Amino acid sequence: MNDLGPAPIAAPTLDLDTIRAQFPILAEPIHGKRLAYLDNAATTQKPLAVLHALDDYYRHANANVHRAVHELAARATSRYEGARDRIAAFFSTQREQIVFTRGTTESINIVARCFLLPRLSPGDEVLITGMEHHSNIVPWQLVGAKVVAAPVLDDGSLDLDAWRGLISPRTKLISVVQVSNSLGTINPIADMIAAAKAHGIPVLVDGAQAIAHSRVDLSTLGADFYCGSAHKTFGPTGCGFLWARSEHYESMIPWLGGGDMIRTVSFEHSTWNEVPYKFEAGTPDISGAIGFAASLDWIEQVGLDAIAAHEHELLEYGTAALAQIDGLRMIGTARHKAGILSFVIDQAHPHDVGAILDQDGVAVRTGHHCTMPLMHRFGVPATIRASLAVYNGRDDIDQLATALRKACRLLR
CATH class of the missing domain: 3.90.1150.10 (Aspartate Aminotransferase, domain 1)
Incomplete structure (x- = not known):
């Protein structure tokens, strides 16, 4: 669900x-x-399944990915890209829609810098809730958006009517936490996404506190962006993912420049690699991705x-x-x-x-x-x-x- x-x-x-x-x-x-x-x-x-996956990688497959033809590099690349396949399957989506990041915080910052910033005009707003984590507040401020927060009721639930009333022609993005990290409140994101879509406004869902506790089907959710962190799912720290609709990825500028995110480079001009590699500059957290996939395997087994x-x-x-x-x-x-x-x-x-x-x-x-x-x-x-x-x-x-x-x- x-x-x-x-x-x-x-x-x-x-x-x-x-x-x-x-x-x-x-x-x-x-x-x-x-x-x-x-x-x-x-x-x-x-769990041991994750510890063993990390140990096995470093003992038998430790090498950089994508950039060599020797056996260890082939093993590392296979396991890293296999982790992307596994994570995509867990969330019922396509592998190219899974971009590896350092976690939910970095994922939100990518959306702020690469998607929202080029579309912002003075006075534009991002609508959030009053229960958001700082990582769903500060990135929008950093790119110059006005943050508008819907009120929280005395029991810790969202005032949904007030939230609806704050949607305006100035709202460029709606960003909402699925489960509050401080209160445990579960927000009605399906209803919120439907309301946003009625106004043609894209939606980001912070799923950090949700993905280890109930099934998230990104093929039917209706969000434009979704993100989570491995360490909330019994996986390693410093690894997570961003999911976005393909048309958004194609229109977004790259997050970082460097190796692996390019197609061609010259002193005059560079072109970008295909998604998801367009947003994965430099050596990735290979073991983190492998451990993340192992943690999702463990969750499904339980x-x-x-x-x-x-x-x-x-x-x-x-x-x-x-x-x-x-x-x-x-x-x-x-x-x-x-x-x-x-x-x-x-x-x-x-x-x-x-x-x-x-x-x-x-x-x-x-x-x-x-x-x-x-x-x-x-x-x-x-x-x-x-x-x-x-x-x-x-x-x-x-x-x-x-x-x-x-x-x-x-x-x-």
Whole structure:
């Protein structure tokens, strides 16, 4: 499905012990305590399948791609381009529409510089939401667009009527996060894309927090641009992708100049390679792409339906458990949510709480989560964020709740 939503009533189950056994780092003691890793919205841990894929590449195929005829280069090129095929298949799209980037942030910057900037006139606007990550705010400002943000309601959901009312003749692009990294709110992107199309406005979807949790079919979604990061899908850091409609790629100027993105070069004039290589200058993150593909293989083996059902059940359990802690206030209670629990505790700074949790082996994220305007909206400088993944269980939530009660005793 294109919009994430509540888990199905009858969904596949998974064996949590078997899942956890595939993540060696989960057995790592932290300050002598069992690790409860609840910082998955920042980055996920890596299963053995990904670690083995990276190790195998560096042991048996390490070479540069595309530019040699020797055997190691052929192996590297085959695996790198095979990763592109695998990623394209995962998202139901064509391989030439997958451009490898350093991640979601770079992907959005490419759209800002290469697509939007040449089309901008003074006063032109980019319509976003009030829950966007800084990487979906700053790039538009850097190219000179006016950023217009639709308001967020008290429960953390988007004010969709207000959002519709902000679409105007000045709107050159609509850019929206599929799942909020700070609140877990799931935006109705299918409806939003349809509304944008009615006005002839292109849409970018930030899928960083969505792609490891539910199926995204780019052949039917209707977006103009879509992007994500490997490290949110149990893959390596520093690798991600940009997807765009072919006609946009053809009209866009290159992002960087250098090797592999050219067709011809002279001192007077250069011409560009075909897409996707037009946007992949220099030596790419070969191992990152290979690891990314391996992580998607792993996700499919576990099953996206099983992952979604497990995380949904755990979100409900965690919400109920945290509600029993005196002085704890949830930030973000939208009806349609992914596995993120953001909260504050009366009279306690989130950073102090996070430090105490760490001493008890609980890894959470504290801060503004690269969403300063959203923190301002809720009148807080920061939140404590526990974010879930498929290897989390009720024992992690219980460990979190126990450590939070300890923090409350120490900090009040």
